Amino acid sequence: xxxxxxxxxxxxxxxxxxxxxxxxxxxxxxxxxxxxxxxxxxxxxxxxxxxxxxxxxxxxxxxxxxxxxxxxxxxxxxxxxxxxxxxxxxxxxxxxxxxxxxxxxxxxxxxxxxxxxxxxxxxxxxxxxxxxxxxxxxxxxxxxxxxxxxxxxxxxxxxxxxxxxxxxxxxxxxxxxxxxxxxxxxxxxxxxxxxxxxxxxxxxxxxxxxxxxxxxxxxxxxxxxxxxxxxxxxxxxxxxxxxxxxxxxxxxxxxxxxxxxxxxxxxxxxxxxxxxxxxxxxxxxxxxxxxxxxxxxxxxxxxxxxxxxxxxxxxxxxxxxxxxxxxxxxxxxxxxxxxxxxxxxxxxxxxxxxxxxxxxxxxxxxxxxxxxxxx
Amino acid sequence: xxxxxxxxxxxxxxxxxxxxxxxxxxxxxxxxxxxxxxxxxxxxxxxxxxxxxxxxxxxxxxxxxxxxxxxxxxxxxxxxxxxxxxxxxxxxxxxxxxxxxxxxxxxxxxxxxxxxxxxxxxxxxxxxxxxxxxxxxxxxxxxxxxxxxxxxxxxxxxxxxxxx
Amino acid sequence: xxxxxxxxxxxxxxxxxxxxxxxxxxxxxxxxxxxxxxxxxxxxxxxxxxxxxxxxxxxxxxxxxxxxxxxxxxxxxxxxxxxxxxxxxxxxxxxxxxxxxxxxxxxxxxxxxxxxxxxxxxxxxxxxxxxxxxxxxxxxxxxxxxxxxxxxxxxxxxxxxxxxxxxxxxxxxxxxxxxxxxxxxxxx
Numbered sequence: 001x002x003x004x005x006x007x008x009x010x011x012x013x014x015x016x017x018x019x020x021x022x023x024x025x026x027x028x029x030x031x032x033x034x035x036x037x038x039x040x041x042x043x044x045x046x047x048x049x050x051x052x053x054x055x056x057x058x059x060x061x062x063x064x065x066x067x068x069x070x071x072x073x074x075x076x077x078x079x080x081x082x083x084x085x086x087x088x089x090x091x092x093x094x095x096x097x098x099x100x101x102x103x104x105x106x107x108x109x110x111x112x113x114x115x116x117x118x119x120x121x122x123x124x125x126x127x128x129x130x131x132x133x134x135x136x137x138x139x140x141x142x143x144x145x146x147x148x149x150x151x152x153x154x155x156x157x158x159x160x161x162x163x164x165x166x167x168x169x170x171x172x173x174x175x176x177x178x179x180x181x182x183x184x185x186x187x188x189x190x191x192x193x194x195x196x197x198x199x200x201x202x203x204x205x206x207x208x209x210x211x212x213x214x215x216x217x218x219x220x221x222x223x224x225x226x227x228x229x230x231x232x233x234x235x236x237x238x239x240x241x242x243x244x245x246x247x248x249x250x251x252x253x254x255x256x257x258x259x260x261x262x263x264x265x266x267x268x269x270x271x272x273x274x275x276x277x278x279x280x281x282x283x284x285x286x287x288x289x290x291x292x293x294x295x296x297x298x299x300x301x302x303x304x305x306x307x308x309x310x311x312x313x314x315x316x317x318x319x320x321x322x323x324x325x326x327x328x329x330x331x332x333x334x335x336x337x338x339x340x341x342x343x344x345x346x347x348x349x350x351x352x353x354x355x356x357x358x359x360x361x362x363x364x365x366x367x368x369x370x371x372x373x374x375x
Numbered sequence: 376x377x378x379x380x381x382x383x384x385x386x387x388x389x390x391x392x393x394x395x396x397x398x399x400x401x402x403x404x405x406x407x408x409x410x411x412x413x414x415x416x417x418x419x420x421x422x423x424x425x426x427x428x429x430x431x432x433x434x435x436x437x438x439x440x441x442x443x444x445x446x447x448x449x450x451x452x453x454x455x456x457x458x459x460x461x462x463x464x465x466x467x468x469x470x471x472x473x474x475x476x477x478x479x480x481x482x483x484x485x486x487x488x489x490x491x492x493x494x495x496x497x498x499x500x501x502x503x504x505x506x507x508x509x510x511x512x513x514x515x516x517x518x519x520x521x522x523x524x525x526x527x528x529x530x531x532x533x534x535x536x537x538x539x
Numbered sequence: 540x541x542x543x544x545x546x547x548x549x550x551x552x553x554x555x556x557x558x559x560x561x562x563x564x565x566x567x568x569x570x571x572x573x574x575x576x577x578x579x580x581x582x583x584x585x586x587x588x589x590x591x592x593x594x595x596x597x598x599x600x601x602x603x604x605x606x607x608x609x610x611x612x613x614x615x616x617x618x619x620x621x622x623x624x625x626x627x628x629x630x631x632x633x634x635x636x637x638x639x640x641x642x643x644x645x646x647x648x649x650x651x652x653x654x655x656x657x658x659x660x661x662x663x664x665x666x667x668x669x670x671x672x673x674x675x676x677x678x679x680x681x682x683x684x685x686x687x688x689x690x691x692x693x694x695x696x697x698x699x700x701x702x703x704x705x706x707x708x709x710x711x712x713x714x715x716x717x718x719x720x721x722x723x724x725x726x727x
Contacts, residue, residue: 158690342485532668
């Protein structure tokens with residue numbers, strides 16, 4: 001006779017427990033530490049701990065001249081390192097009143113947008129890999145290698161670039177770069193269609209990312225969220241359109257926005273941004289003006305006393321460089337407003353109520369670079 | 376050049392700020408040179424009143440930082456209008472070295488981490504902050520790194536321009 | 540029973556020599572160990588511990604263009620299953636005990652590769668008044684291979700793996716020497 005024993009569960013109390021996600025974890029992109037309070041498999045509270053990548057950039061700024069500080073911004077957010085490099089140069093140019101020649105601005109825009117596509121390749125594909133799809137990850141890195149080849153031709157480096165200088169860029173682009181970028185644009189347009197076929201219609205992907213991590217418009221604005229995370233929640237804020245800088249006013253592009261605010265919306269916003277970046281690069285290549293690539297700037301610059309707040313759009317959101325100068329060659333204070341710092345805090349608001357596996361999906365869709373949080 | 380909509384909002388913000396704070400220095404700034412449209416200078420208190428007033432006008436907190444001017448501290452907050460007019464207001468409060476300013480985290484939750492960072496690097500304690508602990512430096516650190524008296528700065532050591 | 544997930548369980552470090560002393564005589568026999576080294580070197584599974592910029596240049600060689608997995612170099616997420624730890628990136632003070640914990644959790648025999656200038660000696664962030672970082676990974680764990688660069692190219696990481704193979708087998712498997720001999724033969 002088969003007897004089935006049932007567990008007497010009158011003595012088992014429901015209790016919450018704490019789990020460490022990180023600092024060493026394959027799916028937290030960098031050393032990110034979450035202390036999750038779980039009730040079974042459902043997250044009750046999520047507490048991000050940061051500081052495991054702190055290198056002291058802001059203190060270093062008080063020990064370096066403006067030119068010697070050039071390698072530093074690019075290492076803060078290394079995935080959009082060239083955009084940070086130009087942003088720092090532009091902040092100092094604004095402080096000193098230096099005017100950059102047209103050709104240099106166009107080169108800055110072309111290389112910035114290439115860098116943005118390369119960063120999105122990692123950002124989007126890391127998110128998708130966190131859900132378990134590894135094939136798009138390998139394909140995305142192949143596209144990234146094409147971009148790194150192009151950027152290496154002009155900048156000399158694959159990852160941490162110091163190509164921008166105060167007043168322009170260091171050297172001119174070559175014909176090989178020009179032809180290679182044209183070929184890359186055609187290739188990438190076809191690849192985008194492949195990615196959409198592979199990922200966007202996939203039922204497993206949609207079930208794991210639709211209605212997961214919904215971030216409402218008011219919460220996003222109150223928590224200081226910017227970038228594709230904010231645009232996925234319905235606010236069409238992009239520094240390139242709201243506070244135009246460099247040569248962006250001369251190009252036509254749209255700001256993709258979606259209303260739902262879930263992981264799927266943020267993914268679709270980033271994929272649409274890839275298209276817009278390709279449009280910008282094409283327009284810039286068509287209209288590239290001849291001329292000098294660097295303004296006539298003294299070798300050691302001494303900005304006048306004062307301060308400047310310069311805001312620009314990296315792949316992760318709106319970055320701000322707040323530079324205070326006391327009239328000497330060494331800055332008094334450089335403060336970097338990093339988008340990842342504000343974006344990651346919102347995880348403590350939207351993770352409760354989801355499963356443990358969704359925390360990885362939400363963190364991937366917010367697309368954070370950890371050393372940028374800690375600077 | 377500011378658009379007509381921006382000018383209207385600027386005038387509106389100026390008048391309501393001067394009503395909320397009273398005698399404070401409110402000046403317009405050249406956006407092309409400094410990056411902000413309006414600058415407000417406060418002495419000691421008034422940050423929370425300014426924050427409430429700016430929130431009603433549709434501004435949100437963008438950045439919080441501090442400057443170590445040797446005899447005093449200066450807290451700098453920037454507020455940005457994300458949705459309509461793209462105006463930036465910079466509010467600065469000059470504090471004594473041992474002062475404890477009020478936190479604006481009830482009005483803008485993003486200030487919870489931003490002010491923790493200021494505490495972590497400068498030692499400025501905020502009143503009525505939900506969780507004022509170290510955030511980036513190790514939890515048992517006994518130093519505040521960005522003070523001008525800590526480590527190597529122009530005020531503590533000779534910084535050679537060439538061999539920095 | 541109270542279950543807390545936070546405190547890591549560290550076993551004390553046991554290195555190969557002390558393990559061999561207690562093993563039966565045939566395991567300590569030198570040709571057996573040399574054979575085991577040749578076997579070990581063809582599948583060194585590595586712990587991905589990317590901290591900063593060098594982490595991207597550690598992921599890039601595992602992708603389709605450079606493909607270090609053909610050397611048997613497969614990334615593992617847990618230290619319990621890995622032989623090699625690649626420390627890629629700057630080490631702040633908050634992270635140093637974590638590196639030691641991970642190193643202790645790896646079973647012997649284990650090796651460490653310090654990748655990038657920051658893991659070798661602090662790199663571009665090491666200066667006279669630096670308060671935040673540890674000047675090099677070898678102040679925390681014993682390092683076998685140093686790969687310089689900021690960040691090193693993927694070919695540099697591959698060269699580092701090949702040098703590690705030479706070091707583990709004490710010169711028996713030396714892909715560098717084989718390549719040089721082949722190049723000299725081609726030139727003749």
